[in-house]
Amino acid sequence: MNAKVINRLNNFITYLVYAIYPVVLLLLVYNRDPRFWRVTLTPAISYVLVSIFRYYIDAPRPYEVSGNKPIIKKDTKGKSFPSRHVFSIFVIATTLYFISKPLGIFLLLAGSILAVLRVIGGVHYPRDVIAGAIIGIISGIVGFYL
Numbered sequence: 240m241n242a243k244v245i246n247r248l249n250n251f252i253t254y255l256v257y258a259i260y261p262v263v264l265l266l267l268v269y270n271r272d273p274r275f276w277r278v279t280l281t282p283a284i285s286y287v288l289v290s291i292f293r294y295y296i297d298a299p300r301p302y303e304v305s306g307n308k309p310i311i312k313k314d315t316k317g318k319s320f321p322s323r324h325v326f327s328i329f330v331i332a333t334t335l336y337f338i339s340k341p342l343g344i345f346l347l348l349a350g351s352i353l354a355v356l357r358v359i360g361g362v363h364y365p366r367d368v369i370a371g372a373i374i375g376i377i378s379g380i381v382g383f384y385l
Contacts (some may be wrong), residue, residue, distance in 0.1 A: 240359065242305055242310045242370060243379060245310050245311060245356055245359060245360050246310070246311055246312060246355055246360070248352070249311050249353065249356045249357070249360060252328070252349050252350075252352060252353045252356070253324060253328075253353065255349065256327075256328050256331060256332075256349060256350075258334060258336070258339075258341070259335075259346070260282075260331050262341075263278065263335055263338060263342075264279060264287075267338070267378070273339065274337070277329040277334070277337075277355045277382065277383050278334050278335070278337075278338065278383075280382065281330065281334045281378065281379060281382025281383055282327070282331050282334060282378075282379075282382075284329050284382065285300065285326075285375070285378035285379075285382060286323075286326075286330070288378075289321065289323060289326050289340060289371075289374060289378075290323065292321075293318045293319075293320065293321065294318065296318075296320050297317040297318060298317065298318070298319040298320035299316075299317055299319060300315065300316070300317070300319040300362055300363065301314070301319075301361050301362070301363065302361050302362070303316060303317070307361060308361075309360055309361035309362050310359065310361050311356070311357065311360030311361065311362045313362045314384045319362075319363055319364065319367050320361065320364075320366065320367045320370060321367055321368075321371035321374055322354070322357055322363045322367040322370070322371035322372035322382075323371065323376065324357060324371070325350060325353060325354045325357060325363075325364075325368045325371035325372050326371035326372070326374055326375040326378075327375070327376070328349065328350035328353055329344060329347065329350045329374075329375025329376050329379070330374075330375035330376075330378045331346060331370045331375075331379075332346030332347045332349075332350055332375070332379070333347070333376050333378070333379025333380060333383075334379045334382065334383055335361045336379070337383050347385060350372065350375075351372075354368035354369075354371070354372060
């Protein structure tokens with residue numbers, strides 16, 4: 240896979256998920272679905288908590304350690320663990336799974352592809368994306384049932 244394809248897929252999956260999520264929120268509001276607040280607050284609160292955690296862990300990124308230029312355009316220093324891109328997609332996917340199983344499964348698959356791309360692209364280690372996925376799934380389940 241060449242760099243152009245990796246960057247385009249990375250961007251496409253990221254924007255796709257971030258476009259689907261507000262559409263679902265609008266549909267929940269339109270239908271006066273009481274799950275709106277769970278679907279809104281679960282990813283939001285989880286995102287803040289993961290961001291704080293990342294800030295304090297401040298794990299270096301692969302390109303910082305190796306000195307190699309990453310395939311995915313990125314120049315951030317540290318804050319690699321856990322992957323916030325992967326976390327975000329997995330918490331949204333898990334939360335939306337409770338609204339629509341097919342949509343949730345589709346987004347979980349998209350998140351898995353994104354996780355691989357982030358590692359191949361040199362901006363995360365496998366541990367970063369695995370932790371992001373696990374924390375996202377757990378956050379989605381816990382947040383939806385609280």
